[in-house]
Structures are given as C-alpha cells and as structure tokens.
Amino acid sequence: MTDMTTNSAALAPSSGEKFRERVLPFILFGLVLIVIPFFGPSRTTMTLLNHIGINIVFALSFNMLLGRAGLLTFGHAVYLGLGGYFCVHILNWIDAADGGFWGNLPVFSMPVFGFAMGALAGAVIGWPSCRRAGTAFAMISLGVAELMAAFAYMFDSLFGGEMGISGDRMAGPEFLGLSLGPLEEVYWFIAFWTFLGVVAMYMFTRTPLGKLSEATRDNPERVQFIGYNPTRVRYLVFIFAGAFAGMAGGMSAVQDEIFTPESLSLLPSGAILIAAYVGGIRYFSGPIMGAIVMTYMGSNLSDYTAGWLLYLGIMFICVVMFLPDGIAGIVFGFWRGIRSPDRGHLMGKWAQQLAGVFLLAIGIIVFVEVAFRWSEGYGEVWEPFGIALPHDAILTWIIGIIPFVAGVAVLRHVTRKQEEV
Amino acid sequence: METIVFSLLNGVIYGLLLFMLSSGLTLIFSMMGVLNFAHASFYMLGAYFAYTIMGVSSFWLALFIAPVLVGVIGMGVEKWGLRRVHANGHVAELLFTFGLAYLIDEIVKIIWGRTSVNYQVPDSLNFTLFTLYGADYPAYRIFMFFVAVAMLIFLWYMLKKTRIGLIIQAALTHPHMVGHLGHNVPLVFMGVFGAGCALAGLAGVIGGNYFITDPAMAVQMGPIVFVVVVVGGLGSLEGAFIAAMLIGILQTSAVSINASLADIFGFLGLSPASEVGEITISSMAPMLPFLLLVLILIVKPTGLMGDREV
Amino acid sequence: MTKFTRAALAASVSFMAMAGSAYAEMKIAFIDPLSGPMGPSGDAAFTSYKLAFEHINNEGGINGEQVELTGYDNKVSPKESLVQLQKAIDSGARYIFQGNGSSVAAAIIDAVNKHNARNPGEEVLFMNYAAVTPAFTNEACSFWHFRFDAHADMKMNAITDWITARDDIQKVYLIGQDYVFGEAVAAAAEKQLGEKDSSIEIVGNELHPLAKVKDFTPYIQKIIQSEADAVITGNWGQDMTLLVKAAADSGLTIPFLTFYGGSLGAVAALGEGSIDTLYQVSEGVTNQEASDEQYALIEEYKQRFPDYDYYYHRAFVAAEMLKAAAEKAGSNEPIEVAKALEGLTVEGAYGPVTMRAEDHQAQQNLYISTVSKDVKYGVDNIDLGWVLVDNGTIDASAAEEPTTCEMERPE
Structure with missing residues (x-):
C-alpha cells in the first residue's frame, strides 16, 4: 500500500x-x-x-x-x-x-x-x-x-x-x-x-x-x-x-x-x-x-x-481489419520502435511487412485498374510503364495474381512469426 | 376508400419485403451485436444475380440460386472478415460492414455497369390479375406476397420446431451459455449470417424487378431496414414483423394524405401560407420512420417487442 | 538496371517529351460527377464533349489552339465543386463546363462571379449545359454565365404548347417532387395552361417527397380517379422511373410529359411499359430527320461509348458555339469570347441556336418525343428508342420566355 x-x-x-x-x-x-x-x-x-x-x-x-x-x-x-x-x-x-x-x-x-x-x-x-x-x-x-x-x-x-x-x-x-x-x-x-x-x-x-x-x-x-x-x-x-x-x-x-x-x-x-x-x-x-x-x-x-472510391473502400476495410490504431498507430509505433533496444529486429520485421504490403498493393492496383478499363474504359488499355495490360491477356493475370499471392504469403509469414514469439 | 384499399394492399406487400430484409438483420444483430450496414448491399446482390441468371436460364431458377449464392458470399464475409474484426469491438465491426457496403457498391458497378439494368418481371407472371376501382392489379405483386408469406412460415417453422432453431434461439439471448453447452457457436454465427444474407438476397430477387435494379438500390433501402430492426426490438422477430408492417403501411398510406399542418393545427392560429403550415402529411411520410426511431429509442429503448436494450 | 525500371524510365522520358513539345493549348475544364451514384450522367456528358472537342481539334482547333479537355470529379457536392473549380482555374482552364445539379451550378456561378471580381485579367466563363433553374438567366443572371439548355419554364412552354394543340387533352394532372424545382414546375404549368387555354382543367396538383417514395400506386390511383388525359411532371431519377412504372403496372396509358424521361437507364428500367406513356421534351432526338453528318456523329458516338447514347446534343452545340465565338472575336480570351457569344447564332443539326444577349440563355427549337419500337437508334442498348410525336416540333420563338435579367457587363 x-x-x-x-x-x-x-x-x-x-x-x-x-x-x-x-x-x-x-x-x-x-x-x-x-x-x-x-x-x-x-x-x-x-x-x-x-x-x-x-x-x-x-x-x-x-x-x-x-x-x-x-x-x-x-x-x-x-x-x-x-x-x-x-x-x-x-x-x-x-x-x-x-x-x-x-x-x-x-x-x-x-x-x-x-x-x-x-x-x-x-x-x-x-x-x-x-x-x-x-x-x-x-x-x-x-x-x-x-x-x-x-x-x-x-x-x-x-x-x-x-x-x-x-x-x-x-x-x-x-x-x-x-x-x-x-x-x-x-x-x-x-x-x-x-x-x-x-x-x-x-x-x-x-x-x-x-x-x-x-x-x-x-x-x-x-x-x-x-x-x-x-x-x-x-x-x-x-x-x-x-x-x-x-x-x-x-x-x-x-x-x-x-x-x-x-x-x-x-x-x-x-x-x-x-x-x-x-x-x-x-x-x-x-x-x-x-x-x-x-x-x-x-x-x-x-x-x-476512376477507381478511387474502390481504393478508399479497400483502404478503409484494411485499416478496420488490420490497423485498428490507424495512421497514428503506425507513426507512433514506428517512433517507439526506432527508440527501443531491439530496433534491429523490428526494422527487419517492418521491412518484410512493407514488402508484403507493397506486393499486395501491386496486385490490387492491377486488378482494379484493369477491371475499371474493362468495365468503362471504352476499349482503352491500361499501360503502366509502357506495358500494355489488356483484361484478356495472360500476362495481366500473372502480374496481378503473383504479387497478390506473394504479398499475402509474406504478411502471413510475418504474423505467424510474431505469434510464435 | 379506394386510396385506403390500395395503400393497405401495397403497404402490406412493401412491409413483407421489408420484413424479409430485416428478419435476417434482426437475427444477425441480436445474436452477434453487429448492425450489418452492408445488409442492403446483399439485397442488391440478390437482384443482380437474379438478373444475370435470368439472362441465361429462367426466373424460377434464379429464385432459388441467387439467394443461395448471396448466402455463400455472406458466410465468406463472416468467416474471413467479421470474425477477425470481432476482437476490436462493436464499433470496428460496424465500420467493417460500413466499408463493405462501399466495396460491394463499387464492385457491382464494375461488373454490371453504372446504370440500371433491364431486370423485368418474367412473362409468365406479367399479367393483370384483377381490376380494382379502374386500376389494373399486376399478378406479380400477389406473387411477391405469397413468396414472402411462404418464407415467413418456413422461418417460423425453422426457428420454433427444429433443433437448429432451438440452438439459434438460445444463442440469441445467451450466446455464451450455448457455447458452454458445447455447440459450435462460430459455426452457428456463420450459418445465421449466411442465412440472413440469403434472405436479403431473396428480397432482392423479387424486389429488384418490382422496383428498379441499379447500383443505388442498396443505399436507398439501407437506413430504413435499420429502423425496422431497432424499432421492432432486439432479438424479436415478431417485433421486426410488426415494425416492418407498420412502417410499410405508414410509408405507403401517409403519402396519400393531402392534409397540411395548417389544416390540422389551424385552430392554433397556424397560417396555411406560412412555411410550417404549408407542410403536408404526405411530404412528411418518408421522415416518419426516422421520427418513430428516435421517439422509440428515447421512450422505450428495448424497441416494440424486444427485451434487451439496444 | 532491370528491364522493368528501364521500361519505366523510357516511358516517363517519352511522356515528358510529349508534354514538353505540346503547342499552345486552350484548356477547358469539365466539372461534374464522374464517379459515385450520379457518375453516369456526368460521364455521358463528358464523353459527348470529348468527342465534340476531338472533332474540333482534328479540324485545327480553336483559333489554331488545340483544345485540352480535362474532367474534374465534383461528386455532385457544391463544396467539392469549389475545390475542383480552383484546381481547374489553377491548371490554366478559363472555360468551365458543368450541368448536373442546380445546387452545384449556383455555387459555381457565385464562385466565378467572385473570382472574376477579385482577380481581374484572369476571368473565367461558366458554360452551363444542363442546370435548368430559371433564376440563373433571370434575377440571378451573370455576364460570366451562359446556358445552352432550355430552362424549366421554356421546356414547360413547349409542353403546354403541345397540350393545347391537342384537342383530346382536356384534363391535366400535375405531380412533382416536393422541393424548389418541383414547386417551380407545377407553378409554371398552372400559369401557362391558364394563359394559353382556359378550357383545360387541372384536375390534380400534387407534390411528393423527394427520392423517398417506393411505390407510386396510390398516386396513380388518384390520377385514374381524376380521369386525367395527361400528366406533367418535373420528376427525375428514380422518382420519374418509378412513377411511370407504377402507371404501366396499373394499366394507365396516358402521356406522362417529363423533363427527364430521356435520362440514362429510364427506358431500360421501364421496358415496353414506356411506349406511348413516357414523353420527354428535349433539344432533339436521334431518330428525327437530320443530315447524314448528324447520323454519322450519332453512330460514331455510340460506337466509341457503347454504354451511353447520343443524348447531350447541346454539348456538341455548346462546343461549336464556343469555337464560333472565339473565331469571331479572333481571340481565346474569355472576355472577348463572352462578348462575341452574345447574340451569336449557329446552325445546329436540329435547327438554329441563338445565344440571347440580354440574359445569356440559348434559344433553340424544342421537340416532344415518346418511346417507340422499331426505331433507327435504340437507347440503353435495347430495341426501344425515342421518336418525335405529331406536332412535336416547338419552334424556338414559341418556347422563348421573357427575362427579368439586368446584366452587369464589365466596363
């Protein structure tokens, strides 16, 4: 007492x-x-x-x-x-x-x-x-x-x-x-x-x-x-x-x-x-x-x-599901992390997460952009960096699915490891 | 007289449609505490699925397949989305469905285009059943009535007479106890969520061609379904039924009353030329459900028939 | 360097080169909903302008300058429109096109007036192609605002002219949405019918809540009881579609004279119930007699933008008038163009269009049309389309309305 x-x-x-x-x-x-x-x-x-x-x-x-x-x-x-x-x-x-x-x-x-x-x-x-x-x-x-x-x-x-x-x-x-x-x-x-x-x-x-x-x-x-x-x-x-x-x-x-x-x-x-x-x-x-x-x-x-509403929706759902503390949670988590003793370990984890999110984002962006052009682009083809990605080409599906799956895999891997620790 | 008959007839059919939507939501809401903002989006999905299935086969097939598809999607949402968010509390769950509604709207627009689709009543039901006071009465409305009543009986039988129904009823009021008794509560939740969505999908199948099938149909239907559920009371299907009927009839019959506030409150000196006096009952009709909602929550927070506070 | 980054670099370099080599451009901003629930109606107009300016560019542009049309998504919110307007002005656009929603148009007129007063030498013009509130070219008129669509009272003029010319219409029912626009439409109908033909009886005048009614059958019931021969409505969106749908379901087949019957998706939602029931008043319909170039334009539009139909004829007229005025003035400066636009007449595909100098309101022929089967051009990708009705041509002079505008001109 x-x-x-x-x-x-x-x-x-x-x-x-x-x-x-x-x-x-x-x-x-x-x-x-x-x-x-x-x-x-x-x-x-x-x-x-x-x-x-x-x-x-x-x-x-x-x-x-x-x-x-x-x-x-x-x-x-x-x-x-x-x-x-x-x-x-x-x-x-x-x-x-x-x-x-x-x-x-x-x-x-x-x-x-x-x-x-x-x-x-x-x-x-x-x-x-x-x-x-x-x-x-x-x-x-x-x-x-x-x-x-x-x-x-x-x-x-x-x-x-x-x-x-x-x-x-x-x-x-x-x-x-x-x-x-x-x-x-x-x-x-x-x-x-x-x-x-x-x-x-x-x-x-x-x-x-x-x-x-x-x-x-x-x-x-x-x-x-x-x-x-x-x-x-x-x-x-x-x-x-x-x-x-x-x-x-x-x-x-x-x-x-x-x-x-x-x-x-x-x-x-x-x-x-x-x-x-x-x-x-x-x-x-x-x-x-x-x-x-x-x-x-x-x-x-x-x-x-044209798909900005869809991106906002996806972003909002992701925040609700995975980041209940929002942007401020990331910022303060990062700030605390780089001052904590095991920052090296944390940095590694963040790098992995960042890579996962990046891959996932590529996959989602490819899907959304191609889908929007297929739906209302009047035959326009999406050409990021000069690569044509029509909706019916195998390349499009590869560029969409592989990063998406890889991103999910990386993120799950990080989460699993965290749970083990 | 004619107006009253028509208002009642249409009010009952509209009320039944509302009940079809809100029965699923009530089950979900009372069991899981989640106000599913995306519920009306599942209604919309039902209509669009039916439109597509009708394009390749027949309306009768769509009547069965579309709700099942919507139910399966609902189960997926529960398993991979809602369950994960559950740990973050009710607000997070509510916001998740809020975002989901956004997402479904956008995806529907990508797949089926941004304007209304030509989803019509099937030819076999597209005839005049009888003539009432000089106006034709389409057979399809009576068909809607029977589908809704059939669903009502089925739901009642399921909940009151089967074992699954008993478990669901128990989980409505004492979810923890049901879990302790060894039932797989997550599975029950998933099933109920899927079934609720399937009911919304069924409402979409028969409501989509009665009204208009377009990407805005979810937003238009959404708030009113909440009102029904909350006014009816938590955990009470009977309450939801009464509230749906009440609001259905209220909305369709109040629109035909031409009296203005000045006519009613004229004795208090309210002038018909003033802005308040000008307002007619019919123009206030769409606001009545919300007024009802606010009043009910303030006066009797358990709703009409519920036994728990919202 | 990986292949990927090399490709990216190459792409960005070539893009910059393109941007750098661009010659003098006339920037035009299109501010309207391009996403969300109202997106399609904005997009249908945007695509029309796109095609119109493409044609103008192919013929050498306006005064030798190529037109660069940029769409700004205002999400039909007046506030967001002001952000987009600022964005457009900052990017160098001096001409603003907008049409969806009188609330947005009012906000833009107000903002443009203030901008032009506060930033002399940087004036912008507002080309309104669809916001039909009469006030914009009457008491609230502005030198910087031009309207290419007939306003609500003019359209009502066309409708009442057509009704008085038909002997079989003796009883008219008015129904509208319960807000400023619906009230204005009802008032105009009552006034004009009373002036033109006192034998026509108005058997009902009803306002219903805006965008809230799900089932119009009680109203249809009232209309049947009143034994009306025609219905006039200013309804738009689902209120219009559901109203006509309820009429078709109840077996009521009298003309429903609408302002917005031609809007996207209405005919598709109604199906065959719209034949000889749904009427609209517009500045032209695709199935009426026209030149071969006009038919070619309609077909080109449909082929380029299969989701939409050639509906915004006035978009093409507005683009053409802008070009004619700029060339008459010999300058692309908004002030000069505005002065040249006043009183200007161009020969449109469906008759001449004159921009009245006193109030900046375009005067043009109006046409009453209805839905029919077996037409040259269908709408909404089904086999129904709009055809002109008997006596459906209302001459510009008949549709004209006086104005109360007291224009304040610069200098």
Missing part, C-alpha cells in the same frame, strides 16, 4: 517530459502553419489546405465523441452544417447592415458564432439522445441526421432550398488588415482558428470533464459509483463536440461562402467518421492525420484513377 502512494508521485511526468509531450508538439504545429505560405503554394494547394484545416477541427470534434467518450455518431455534420448556415446568414446581415452591431462585426469572428450555434444545437439535440449510449445513441444520431437533412430541404427561407445560401466574406470591416478576399488571407484566418481549435480541444482532454468522459467510455457504472452522472457527462461532452463542429462550420462558411442542405446529410457525417477512424481514434493526433490524408485523397485521388 505504502509502495503505491510513494510511487504515484514518482510516476508523474517531470516538467521536461511535460514540455516535450504537451507543449512542444503544439509549438511545432504552429510553426508548420506559419511556414507553409513561405513555400508559395498555389491557390489549389491553398484551397486544399484550408479544407484540411476545417476538417482537422471537424475530425477532432468528432473524436471527442467517438474516441474519447465512446459515442459513435452518424450525424456529426448536422452541427457543422447548422453552425455554418448560421454564419452564412451573419455574412449576409453584415453585408446588408450599415453601422450597428452587424455593420461593425469583422468576418474574422465567424467561428465564434459557429461555436455558439453548434453548442446550442448540441444542447437541444443532445438532451434526448445522450440518455443512451452505445448502439442506441448511434441509431438516434442516424435518425436525427436524416430528419435534419429532410427539414433543411423543407424550410427554404432558412436553408435556401437545393441551391443553399451564399454570402460574401469580403463584407464588413477588416480585422488585422485581412480583407479575406485572396486565398492567402483566408489561409491565415483558417490557420489561426485551426490552431486555436486544436489547442482548445487538447486542453479539453486535460480538464476533469475530459478525463471523466474517458472514464464514462470505459466504465459508466464505476463513474456512477464515484458520484458522477454518466448521462450528464455525455451531455456536456456532446455540447462541446457540437460547438467545435459548429466552429469548423464557421470556418467553412468563410472559406466556401456557401452552405447547402446536403452538408447536413449522412454523407459528410460518414466521411468524417472514416477520416477520424483511418487516422486513429485512440490518439489525440490521429484525427488530424486522418483529416489531412482523407481530405487530400478525397479531392485529388479522382484525378489519377
């Missing part, structure tokens, strides 16, 4: 460790955000970066529910959408006002209003739905999302019907000398709020409420024993998650200057679920990585291949 009490003080991280683990990453993150524009990214890259920033905040807010509180939701886009819609309306009020409160409000402050609207929506919708956890909660969120999307199509004056509502981000007074017209200026706006959002959500995990939400996820009964009400904890976390999603909506309203009812539907909710999960819901930084990767792939993969 005495041992434990003395140890717990010694177990606490030293101030050096605290700095390294809790402050340094954010300083680095901020530096990266500041440095990016000096590489002179094109406007396309800027647009993409802005969307990534929005999705980082959105994915983190989603993970406050799924990763931290263990609440799976299929309707998180509702809060982003409501926050965003509110901000587009404000943009129009600013544009229409001369003087007064709206006339003097800088557009820069939009995410604050999105935050408030998201919190309000979370408070209203969360009240009935947070009484349940688990699958019931997930199903309620699905129902609510369907209902909200249907409502949005019904009330044209609020949601603008199919065409949505657009605003002008250049309206109102400038703030910090940002007119928000050119994309570079919007980048600074997004970077500022992304940084603020990430830091705020990290700080949330350090609050007693943040800790309690994790406890409620793992063992709600025990939380009740020590005198807290799990429903209340869930409800409060839900309000915060809605608020941060609304904040992402406010950022999105300024970046895209338009909101349509489909932004409340199941589709964007499903997309953010996939992004957060692929990134790794067990790490704080997982959803950030997921948002970066999935936003990039969502916008750019379709330039390279």
Whole structure:
C-alpha cells in the first residue's frame, strides 16, 4: 500500500517530459502553419489546405465523441452544417447592415458564432439522445441526421432550398488588415482558428470533464459509483463536440461562402467518421492525420484513377481489419520502435511487412485498374510503364495474381512469426 | 376508400419485403451485436444475380440460386472478415460492414455497369390479375406476397420446431451459455449470417424487378431496414414483423394524405401560407420512420417487442 | 538496371517529351460527377464533349489552339465543386463546363462571379449545359454565365404548347417532387395552361417527397380517379422511373410529359411499359430527320461509348458555339469570347441556336418525343428508342420566355 502512494508521485511526468509531450508538439504545429505560405503554394494547394484545416477541427470534434467518450455518431455534420448556415446568414446581415452591431462585426469572428450555434444545437439535440449510449445513441444520431437533412430541404427561407445560401466574406470591416478576399488571407484566418481549435480541444482532454468522459467510455457504472452522472457527462461532452463542429462550420462558411442542405446529410457525417477512424481514434493526433490524408485523397485521388472510391473502400476495410490504431498507430509505433533496444529486429520485421504490403498493393492496383478499363474504359488499355495490360491477356493475370499471392504469403509469414514469439 | 384499399394492399406487400430484409438483420444483430450496414448491399446482390441468371436460364431458377449464392458470399464475409474484426469491438465491426457496403457498391458497378439494368418481371407472371376501382392489379405483386408469406412460415417453422432453431434461439439471448453447452457457436454465427444474407438476397430477387435494379438500390433501402430492426426490438422477430408492417403501411398510406399542418393545427392560429403550415402529411411520410426511431429509442429503448436494450 | 525500371524510365522520358513539345493549348475544364451514384450522367456528358472537342481539334482547333479537355470529379457536392473549380482555374482552364445539379451550378456561378471580381485579367466563363433553374438567366443572371439548355419554364412552354394543340387533352394532372424545382414546375404549368387555354382543367396538383417514395400506386390511383388525359411532371431519377412504372403496372396509358424521361437507364428500367406513356421534351432526338453528318456523329458516338447514347446534343452545340465565338472575336480570351457569344447564332443539326444577349440563355427549337419500337437508334442498348410525336416540333420563338435579367457587363 505504502509502495503505491510513494510511487504515484514518482510516476508523474517531470516538467521536461511535460514540455516535450504537451507543449512542444503544439509549438511545432504552429510553426508548420506559419511556414507553409513561405513555400508559395498555389491557390489549389491553398484551397486544399484550408479544407484540411476545417476538417482537422471537424475530425477532432468528432473524436471527442467517438474516441474519447465512446459515442459513435452518424450525424456529426448536422452541427457543422447548422453552425455554418448560421454564419452564412451573419455574412449576409453584415453585408446588408450599415453601422450597428452587424455593420461593425469583422468576418474574422465567424467561428465564434459557429461555436455558439453548434453548442446550442448540441444542447437541444443532445438532451434526448445522450440518455443512451452505445448502439442506441448511434441509431438516434442516424435518425436525427436524416430528419435534419429532410427539414433543411423543407424550410427554404432558412436553408435556401437545393441551391443553399451564399454570402460574401469580403463584407464588413477588416480585422488585422485581412480583407479575406485572396486565398492567402483566408489561409491565415483558417490557420489561426485551426490552431486555436486544436489547442482548445487538447486542453479539453486535460480538464476533469475530459478525463471523466474517458472514464464514462470505459466504465459508466464505476463513474456512477464515484458520484458522477454518466448521462450528464455525455451531455456536456456532446455540447462541446457540437460547438467545435459548429466552429469548423464557421470556418467553412468563410472559406466556401456557401452552405447547402446536403452538408447536413449522412454523407459528410460518414466521411468524417472514416477520416477520424483511418487516422486513429485512440490518439489525440490521429484525427488530424486522418483529416489531412482523407481530405487530400478525397479531392485529388479522382484525378489519377476512376477507381478511387474502390481504393478508399479497400483502404478503409484494411485499416478496420488490420490497423485498428490507424495512421497514428503506425507513426507512433514506428517512433517507439526506432527508440527501443531491439530496433534491429523490428526494422527487419517492418521491412518484410512493407514488402508484403507493397506486393499486395501491386496486385490490387492491377486488378482494379484493369477491371475499371474493362468495365468503362471504352476499349482503352491500361499501360503502366509502357506495358500494355489488356483484361484478356495472360500476362495481366500473372502480374496481378503473383504479387497478390506473394504479398499475402509474406504478411502471413510475418504474423505467424510474431505469434510464435 | 379506394386510396385506403390500395395503400393497405401495397403497404402490406412493401412491409413483407421489408420484413424479409430485416428478419435476417434482426437475427444477425441480436445474436452477434453487429448492425450489418452492408445488409442492403446483399439485397442488391440478390437482384443482380437474379438478373444475370435470368439472362441465361429462367426466373424460377434464379429464385432459388441467387439467394443461395448471396448466402455463400455472406458466410465468406463472416468467416474471413467479421470474425477477425470481432476482437476490436462493436464499433470496428460496424465500420467493417460500413466499408463493405462501399466495396460491394463499387464492385457491382464494375461488373454490371453504372446504370440500371433491364431486370423485368418474367412473362409468365406479367399479367393483370384483377381490376380494382379502374386500376389494373399486376399478378406479380400477389406473387411477391405469397413468396414472402411462404418464407415467413418456413422461418417460423425453422426457428420454433427444429433443433437448429432451438440452438439459434438460445444463442440469441445467451450466446455464451450455448457455447458452454458445447455447440459450435462460430459455426452457428456463420450459418445465421449466411442465412440472413440469403434472405436479403431473396428480397432482392423479387424486389429488384418490382422496383428498379441499379447500383443505388442498396443505399436507398439501407437506413430504413435499420429502423425496422431497432424499432421492432432486439432479438424479436415478431417485433421486426410488426415494425416492418407498420412502417410499410405508414410509408405507403401517409403519402396519400393531402392534409397540411395548417389544416390540422389551424385552430392554433397556424397560417396555411406560412412555411410550417404549408407542410403536408404526405411530404412528411418518408421522415416518419426516422421520427418513430428516435421517439422509440428515447421512450422505450428495448424497441416494440424486444427485451434487451439496444 | 532491370528491364522493368528501364521500361519505366523510357516511358516517363517519352511522356515528358510529349508534354514538353505540346503547342499552345486552350484548356477547358469539365466539372461534374464522374464517379459515385450520379457518375453516369456526368460521364455521358463528358464523353459527348470529348468527342465534340476531338472533332474540333482534328479540324485545327480553336483559333489554331488545340483544345485540352480535362474532367474534374465534383461528386455532385457544391463544396467539392469549389475545390475542383480552383484546381481547374489553377491548371490554366478559363472555360468551365458543368450541368448536373442546380445546387452545384449556383455555387459555381457565385464562385466565378467572385473570382472574376477579385482577380481581374484572369476571368473565367461558366458554360452551363444542363442546370435548368430559371433564376440563373433571370434575377440571378451573370455576364460570366451562359446556358445552352432550355430552362424549366421554356421546356414547360413547349409542353403546354403541345397540350393545347391537342384537342383530346382536356384534363391535366400535375405531380412533382416536393422541393424548389418541383414547386417551380407545377407553378409554371398552372400559369401557362391558364394563359394559353382556359378550357383545360387541372384536375390534380400534387407534390411528393423527394427520392423517398417506393411505390407510386396510390398516386396513380388518384390520377385514374381524376380521369386525367395527361400528366406533367418535373420528376427525375428514380422518382420519374418509378412513377411511370407504377402507371404501366396499373394499366394507365396516358402521356406522362417529363423533363427527364430521356435520362440514362429510364427506358431500360421501364421496358415496353414506356411506349406511348413516357414523353420527354428535349433539344432533339436521334431518330428525327437530320443530315447524314448528324447520323454519322450519332453512330460514331455510340460506337466509341457503347454504354451511353447520343443524348447531350447541346454539348456538341455548346462546343461549336464556343469555337464560333472565339473565331469571331479572333481571340481565346474569355472576355472577348463572352462578348462575341452574345447574340451569336449557329446552325445546329436540329435547327438554329441563338445565344440571347440580354440574359445569356440559348434559344433553340424544342421537340416532344415518346418511346417507340422499331426505331433507327435504340437507347440503353435495347430495341426501344425515342421518336418525335405529331406536332412535336416547338419552334424556338414559341418556347422563348421573357427575362427579368439586368446584366452587369464589365466596363
């Protein structure tokens, strides 16, 4: 008994460790955000970066529910959408006002209003739905999302019907000398709020409420024993998650200057679920990585291949089946591995795994590309590196099957060996 | 009157089709705790398999072969996919089926093209059975009715009167106990998953030509099947049946009510010109199942007939 | 060095050489769904543009510049469209083609207006080939937007003209999807029928939920009860197909006048139930009288893209008008081309097409057609196809609608 009490003080991280683990990453993150524009990214890259920033905040807010509180939701886009819609309306009020409160409000402050609207929506919708956890909660969120999307199509004056509502981000007074017209200026706006959002959500995990939400996820009964009400904890976390999603909506309203009812539907909710999960819901930084990767792939993969949806599907299934910790799991596993004493052995294992994945990927890519050309390529033949691979040639099948089988064999071999050890 | 008769008739047939889909899902959901998001994709596969088999032989052959094929695929998915993910918890399982739905959609598009296929009612069933209030009533709908009822009786017999049924029923409520008694629970799971998928496939075979066979049919059917299962209650086929009928009739009959909210709540001063007053019951029909879902879960989380919380 | 890497190197070198030697190019971006559920309708139009610009390139391009057409997949999401639009503009495209979804079109019009205001000297033009919301060439009109498809009110004009010309149609039933577009279609039908022929009675006006109804039999039942002689609907997608299918199943064979009956897969899904039931209004159908070149074009299209049918005639017209305008202006600068496009007339395969200067709305003949057996060109790879109906030709002047547009022109 005495041992434990003395140890717990010694177990606490030293101030050096605290700095390294809790402050340094954010300083680095901020530096990266500041440095990016000096590489002179094109406007396309800027647009993409802005969307990534929005999705980082959105994915983190989603993970406050799924990763931290263990609440799976299929309707998180509702809060982003409501926050965003509110901000587009404000943009129009600013544009229409001369003087007064709206006339003097800088557009820069939009995410604050999105935050408030998201919190309000979370408070209203969360009240009935947070009484349940688990699958019931997930199903309620699905129902609510369907209902909200249907409502949005019904009330044209609020949601603008199919065409949505657009605003002008250049309206109102400038703030910090940002007119928000050119994309570079919007980048600074997004970077500022992304940084603020990430830091705020990290700080949330350090609050007693943040800790309690994790406890409620793992063992709600025990939380009740020590005198807290799990429903209340869930409800409060839900309000915060809605608020941060609304904040992402406010950022999105300024970046895209338009909101349509489909932004409340199941589709964007499903997309953010996939992004957060692929990134790794067990790490704080997982959803950030997921948002970066999935936003990039969502916008750019379709330039390279018609089968991009299929690749995304395969990738998602592979992550669910083999990498439940997602991208963050790989990154941190690698980081821990190269600092551990038997890194030589681990390196060998990783090299083998990498080779296996590479072979497997070749096999899958050959199959998918050939299949897509057979199905809708209008007689076009896939020619990677100048080698023609028509769907009816034996060579195609060889190039597809051999790497596939070899990849599976290598991966199984590695797994077996690991199990033996 | 005419409208009511038609709504009821079509509502019952639609409800039976929904039940065919949701009975498999209920079995899977209550036994394994997995909400199979890809269930409607198996429904779609059934329709496409039937279309292909009908192309080379006959509809009657397709009626038997297509569900079996879908069932075999379902078993494969359970054995090599779901079972592996099981260790990572329910969320992972759910997400696996979520991804699987994506994958099946894409593969269907590669094989059968991206637009609807010409899957038609077989000639032997393509005639008017009777005329009701001036409208022809196609024989195929009555055929659907009989297939669904036959399946219902078969399922009931299987579950209540056979040994396999007893084990499945036991596994529905006490899966661990069944395992302790020495039954091969993974095999039961695989069988139930396959059978559930086969039922969805059968629904696809008879529903595909009643509606339209295209790659979007899974997405359109998906959410509503969940609603049926959850509203009906976990582990309860009777509940699923009642919920399927309720939602089938609700959806087909509410569309024929033209009254607007202003007509109903006019006494509260709701103006028919206002945006809320304008909304008609018929335009709210598709939202009713989801409203029902949310309300049921809040009020009675066990569902209509279930005895366990979702 | 293995053979494989050597081949790879050789391939990449030759590819770079190709890219390097390319001469002056006019870049055109096509932003529409190219994957996912809506993919086919975007792809059918994309392939049409591909063929149209290929022909133009073979004849020496536009003002000596070869056209490079690139498809950008917007997944029918307005937000994603803005990303793709930025991508297109950055890659040097100054002409944007889009058509699927009024929500996307509205987003692009808004974004193009803002882009052109914020980046003078880098203007882009938006060529809308299928988004039919009347507002785009009325109160929301823009100098940078040109529409090559007849808008909803014009199509309704064609339908109501045809109905009033038929003496046997006295009772009309309106049914549509419960959202902005469905409401607009119903309102336009009511207004126009009232103005044109007061003896025609509207026996039903119904809105149903968008894309949610599985079984239309209760509605068909209502239509039968009302003894309507024809049905007008703005329905698209499964709502259109299921509606007509339910009618065929119930033995109701009156004309269903649709905007989107010709969309991909509808005839295949309906089979013979669509004969003399499914009607559509379009800017031309393959089976109508045309020149030999037009027949050759239809056949070439079908042979190149067997999944689709020659449907987007306006894609070919739009490409031709772009070329004519650029050559008239003597420049490929969007501002000059836009000015030249105003009031321009080209001779299309199914009659002349004029781009009205006041609102940038193309004026062209419209045709009412229905499904028939024994046709020259079938659709959806079955033996049914579209044929012109009696009095089915609606002259451009009859279909024309006034505009409320107050165009703001640069300088």
